[in-house]
Amino acid sequence: MKTEQMLRLQAYLDNEVSSAEGREIASWIARDSEAAALYEELKATKSLLAPENELPATVPDGRDFYWSKIAREIERVEREPAREYSPRPWWLRLLAPVAGAALLGIFVFTSVSTNPQISAIHQERTDLENGTITFHSKDNSMTIVWISSGETELADATLDEDDSE
């Protein structure tokens, strides 16, 4: 039997197939002894693993001791100021790198207009996506890298909605 067929048998057992597919699988089980045997095994295992057959477990600590740690932690988190996340609009996020680029542009333009030869030995690169601007001057043996804050991206990454169901 192919893996795909085995998984179809299981899906039928778990009621995860359409009614048409269910009828098809039921007739397959009726005429194929191998499929019927596997189906019976899966069914028996499923019935053994019923929720009421799960071994109950009890907290090893006493009620007060267990609660005291929770209470302390609640007190601690309550004392912390709430950190509300409010996303900045896209144009505000671009403002800082664009302003930086504009300033550098003015600087380069002023330098070039006072010394026409300088443009050949100066290089400037703006990467808005990473929020970095690089300015390199061979003449002055100088490199300036301007990095914008990555706070917004970090806040996005730390949000976890999956736990809040």
Add this chain to the structure above:
Amino acid sequence: MAQKPDYTTAADPELVKLAQKGDTVAFEELVARHRDKIYARAFSMLRNEDDATDLSQEAWVKGWQRLHQFQGDASFATWMTRIVINLCLDQLRKLKRGRTDSIDQMDEESGGVERQLPVINPNPTERLERGELRQRIDRALNQLSYEHRTVLILHEFEELEYKVIAKKMNCSIGTVMSRLFYARRKMASLLASLKREELR
């Protein structure tokens, strides 16, 4: 003057309402009522008492912080169980990152020896005391890899659908089906071998 509520006799929804207004005594009563259930779910997934205790306590703190989000669509215990399951899955993902794949996983990925196993019938009608049966199931669960145990727990004990498990475990529905199949066949084989051991 408002009368003090009787916390021990109040129903869960009433205690939740009080706790949502900041009443920690009401919340303490909810913890006392459901702590074993929440701990048991953490223990069944992590298989370690200390980790299960710590994580269940963390779940209660998270529950308190998010109490305003609780709408009452499910019972409070179900809502808390979802929180502890998510925390366990996070914890298990962290642990998994730091270790190499188990033999069980390699078996599964290379086609799965369990797919070639002869069919076994664990016989659910066998005359076993409930306690004995539970012990046997627990011992068998302990021998599964965490991926297989988790998928089995979420499907059989929490009665979640394939697509919900896939979302929680961050994998495809096909992977859930494959892991569940492997886990069930392995359980059937383990339960049969445990029975043989006991008969010796």
